[in-house]
Amino acid sequence: MSSAGVVISSIMEDAVLSSVLFERSRSPHYSDDSILIYLAVPGSSVIPIRVLDSDSIASFKLRIQSSKGFVVKNQKLVFDGRELARNDCRVRDYGVTDGNVVHLVIRFSDLRFITVNTACGKKFEFQVEQSRNVAYIKEQIAKKGKDFLNIQAQKLICDGEELEDQQMVNDICKNNDAVLHLLIRKSAKVRTKPIEKGFELSIDAPCLEEKKGADMKVVVKKPPDIQALFEPVTVNPKVELSSVLEELINSTYAGLEKGHKPVMSPEGSGGAYFMLDATGHNYVGVFKPIDEEPMAENNPRGLPPSLDGEGLKRGTRVGEGALREVAAYILDHPISGPRSLFSNEVGFSGVPPTTMVRCLHGGHGKKELKIGSLQKFVKNHGSCEDIGPQAFPVEEVHKIAVLDLRLANADRHAGNILFYREGEEDRIVLIPIDHGYCLPENFEDCTFDWLFWPQARQPLDSTTLDYIKSLDAEQDLALLKFYGWEPSLQCSRTLRISTMLLQKGAERGLTLYDIGSILCRETVKKESKMEEMILEAEEAVLPGTGETAFMETISEIMDLYLNSLTK
Numbered sequence: 162m163s164s165a166g167v168v169i170s171s172i173m174e175d176a177v178l179s180s181v182l183f184e185r186s187r188s189p190h191y192s193d194d195s196i197l198i199y200l201a202v203p204g205s206s207v208i209p210i211r212v213l214d215s216d217s218i219a220s221f222k223l224r225i226q227s228s229k230g231f232v233v234k235n236q237k238l239v240f241d242g243r244e245l246a247r248n249d250c251r252v253r254d255y256g257v258t259d260g261n262v263v264h265l266v267i268r269f270s271d272l273r274f275i276t277v278n279t280a281c282g283k284k285f286e287f288q289v290e291q292s293r294n295v296a297y298i299k300e301q302i303a304k305k306g307k308d309f310l311n312i313q314a315q316k317l318i319c320d321g322e323e324l325e326d327q328q329m330v331n332d333i334c335k336n337n338d339a340v341l342h343l344l345i346r347k348s349a350k351v352r353t354k355p356i357e358k359g360f361e362l363s364i365d366a367p368c369l370e371e372k373k374g375a376d377m378k379v380v381v382k383k384p385p386d387i388q389a390l391f392e393p394v395t396v397n398p399k400v401e402l403s404s405v406l407e408e409l410i411n412s413t414y415a416g417l418e419k420g421h422k423p424v425m426s427p428e429g430s431g432g433a434y435f436m437l438d439a440t441g442h443n444y445v446g447v448f449k450p451i452d453e454e455p456m457a458e459n460n461p462r463g464l465p466p467s468l469d470g471e472g473l474k475r476g477t478r479v480g481e482g483a484l485r486e487v488a489a490y491i492l493d494h495p496i497s498g499p500r501s502l503f504s505n506e507v508g509f510s511g512v513p514p515t516t517m518v519r520c521l522h523g524g525h526g527k528k529e530l531k532i533g534s535l536q537k538f539v540k541n542h543g544s545c546e547d548i549g550p551q552a553f554p555v556e557e558v559h560k561i562a563v564l565d566l567r568l569a570n571a572d573r574h575a576g577n578i579l580f581y582r583e584g585e586e587d588r589i590v591l592i593p594i595d596h597g598y599c600l601p602e603n604f605e606d607c608t609f610d611w612l613f614w615p616q617a618r619q620p621l622d623s624t625t626l627d628y629i630k631s632l633d634a635e636q637d638l639a640l641l642k643f644y645g646w647e648p649s650l651q652c653s654r655t656l657r658i659s660t661m662l663l664q665k666g667a668e669r670g671l672t673l674y675d676i677g678s679i680l681c682r683e684t685v686k687k688e689s690k691m692e693e694m695i696l697e698a699e700e701a702v703l704p705g706t707g708e709t710a711f712m713e714t715i716s717e718i719m720d721l722y723l724n725s726l727t728k
């Protein structure tokens with residue numbers, strides 16, 4: 162087992178042990194108002210845990226943290242194919258009852274992936290906490306066999322520099338994927354000489370294990386073992402890609418061709434892979450294969466496959482996440498007008514350039530041809546989960562809120578907004594990512610973390626008002642069709658209704674908080690005002706009525722309600 166395995170399994174063992182102790186110490190306290198459920202954690206046996214009638218998702222996560230050690234921020238709970246996303250709602254509101262199994266997905270964002278290549282061609286892979294140092298990595302290497310026992314003799318090289326024992330993992334492994342070279346000091350003379358597709362390493366010393374005592378020459382090559390296949394998927398031959406997207410595809414291809422394997426993100430509930438450029442030092446894109454989406458057949462995070470095809474959020478389908486990612490980019494129009502994939506203009510909300518690709522991919526198991534979304538990697542200083550919202554400029558929050566309202570995004574938690582600081586004043590710029598759950602068939606799971614940020618209650622500026630006014634849902638649907646996705650009638654209706662609500666609300670001087678509060682449910686069970694209006698419209702129209710008549714009806718109902726609000 163790799164040391165990653167050791168780290169994770171020891172966490173699991175501790176967790177099971179503390180769970181048993183926890184249960185024992187608390188059990189007399191529990192009575193009829195508690196239920197016993199089972200927490201399924203990948204790589205561990207199920208953990209029995211009590212849930213009180215009054216337990217909210219937030220308090221339940223807190224109890225998992227205090228008893229099992231998994232930090233709240235890194236927990237994602239899934240029951241019956243649905244994420245328990247609303248922290249203020251009760252666990253029982255999601256229908257969890259005695260004896261049920263709840264899946265816990267943990268984001269090990271604190272761990273870094275490190276590969277150590279030895280001079281004898283061995284390769285060790287570790288997942289190490291950011292806070293460890295190089296001396297700790299050496300200790301882990303020493304556990305790999307008697308040939309590595311002598312820690313003093315180990316020399317670790319990264320980017321041609323020898324690492325000092327006290328250097329921190331976080332410093333040598335900024336982007337989660339360090340490749341280190343291990344040399345064992347045995348009065349060896351090491352010489353390197355660049356050759357065509359790699360480098361030649363000559364060691365005039367005994368190579369451990371393989372040829373003890375004999376001089377040998379080892380040629381370590383980065384073999385071009387990948388028959389790189391990587392290309393855009395375009396349904397409509399008339400679609401031409403912008404130079405930004407072409408550049409993204411070309412640099413990803415160049416990285417694969419050089420043999421730089423995709424690096425799996427430790428975060429997220431689906432398979433997300435960081436793609437490297439030709440140097441192997443920079444991430445250029447994030448690839449999300451459709452067969453690894455949450456609850457898809459090959460999901461690598463231990464989520465069970467969906468039984469009815471519905472995705473983690475109500476009104477979405479497993480396998481459609483990549484389409485929605487691309488749709489969010491296409492619909493994020495620049496201020497100047499509708500998006501064209503041929504243009505490099507940044508959209509109003511700043512969704513990173515995203516396109517659909519086909520890739521011969523071996524990031525998870527054997528190499529296979531996979532289809533998925535490829536999004537430009539954005540250099541960032543973390544996500545909005547890492548810092549409080551006070552420092553975010555109002556217009557940055559507004560640009561995200563406008564996108565989420567338009568697309569009825571069902572997955573806008575703070576972790577899905579990256580940020581970076583720019584300029585001398587360190588102004589914060591927000592980058593929306595992860596749009597696999599936008600344009601759902603209904604509004605049931607729409608929740609927005611920004612709704613509770615003070616900026617959402619600030620009035621809209623004229624640029625934002627003009628942008629909202631310029632939106633046209635019919636044009637948006639035609640654009641999606643042009644690029645190859647014809648959303649279902651229900652998803653199209655979602656776009657029409659949410660665009661209408663945003664426009665009517667903004668026109669009447671409502672804030673994004675006001676509009677968001679109409680669109681989102683307050684609790685899991687209580688329908689939102691928007692859902693009530695849809696129901697009313699559905700009841701009002703005659704069976705078989707066309708979509709235009711339905712939209713006219715809902716427009717009238719919406720006007721009445723908004724007028725009553727703004728009177």
Ligand SMILES: Nc1ncnc2c1ncn2[C@@H]1O[C@H](COP(=O)(O)OP(=O)(O)OP(=O)(O)O)[C@@H](O)[C@H]1O
Nearest residue numbers: 426428429430431433447513536537538539594595
């Ligand atoms: N465009 C990007 N630029 C930089 N980093 C990114 C980008 N997209 C995703 N990431 C990183 O990859 C991680 C996983 O991506 P993402 O959250 O989109 O995956 P997911 O499986 O859909 O997650 P979730 O569980 O939140 O639905 C993110 O936490 C983020 O750190």
